[in-house]
Amino acid sequence: MTTSNYICFDMEGPLSPQDNAYELMKLFPSGDRVFEVLSRYDDLLALEKRAGYEPGDTLALIVPFLLRHNITLDNIASLAAKASFTGGAEKLVTWLQGASWKIFCITTAYEQYAIHFTHKLGIFSNRLASTPFPIDSLRALWSKEDASLIEQAEADILKLYPPVDDDKVKHTLDDFFLDKLPATALGKALTEVKPVGGGRKLVALNRFAEANNEPLSRWVVVGDSITDARMLQAVAEGQGLAVAFNANEYALPYATVGLASTDISDLTEVLGAWQKGKRNEAEKVVKQKEKSGGTGDRGHLHWLPGRKDIGDILEVHKRIRKVVRKEAGKLG
16 A cells, blocks of 8 residues: 655745745735835844734735725736746656655645646646735725825835834834734734734645545655744654745754755655655655765755754855745845
C-alpha cells in the first residue's frame, strides 16, 4: 500500500513572487507607500503580540483604502490572472502531482485572488485556505463621513513614509485604527475580516491534517515570512519538514530546512528523499548539498536544527529574496 505525502505551500513567495495586497494598493496613486507603512505597522503589532492581532492582518488594515479608491472584485481577479509564478513553481507542482503528493495552499491573500491563482497551478479550493473578503457588503456601509475620515488618514500615513520612525507609525495608526475607525459602521464591520496569517495559518493546517488523519510529523510546509512562522515552528517541532524559502528573519529561525534560490524546483531532490525515508533521508540530502554549496542564485540548502548562528544563511536568503520578489521582498 502506497502512503500519501502531504505538502502545504504559502502562496506569496514560494509560488508567486507578487504580494497581492501590495499589487492592489498600487492600483491607486501612492498606494504602494501607504501599503509599506501599513505593512510596517503590521510587523510592529505582530512582534509586540497585541491581543487578537495576527501577522498578515494588513489585509484588514488596507480595506478602507481599497474602498476609498473603488478597487473591485474585477481588479482582484485581473491581478490574479496576470500574476506570474515563482521560478520552478510549475515544474515542482507537476513533479509533486506525478509523484502522487497531496498539495495544499494556505495563504493570507484574499480568497478571490487565491482561488484564481492556485487554480492555474492545479491546486483547487478544497485544498486552499485564504482570507474571506466580503468587499461588496463592506462597500454598502460606506458613508460620506467615512470618506472624509479615510482621506485624512491616508494623508497622515503618507507623511510617515518611509516608515523608519516606529514610534510615530504606531502612535499615528493606533489613533486611526483603535480610536477613530471603530466608531464608524465600516470600522465595526472590518473586525469581521480575519486574514489567514500567523496562528490562523496554523489552525488551517491543523484542520487539513485532521481531515486527512495525518499528524504534522508527516507534513512538509513551505513558507517565507512572519505570517508563516507559527506554521513552520509547529511542523518543525512535530518532526515534519518545515522549509523556509528565500525567508526573512521572522521565518528562517523556525524552519528545518532553508532553501535560498531563484528556482523552487531545487527542492525536488529533498522532497524525493522525504518521500523515501521522511526526515532522516531529507537530512542526509540537505547536508550533502550544503557541503557542495549553491551556485550563484540557485540551490543554497541548509539543515537548520541545532544551529546557534544563522546570520550568514539569512544574508543569502535576503539577497535572493530581493532578486525573486523585487519590491515585495522588503515586506515583513
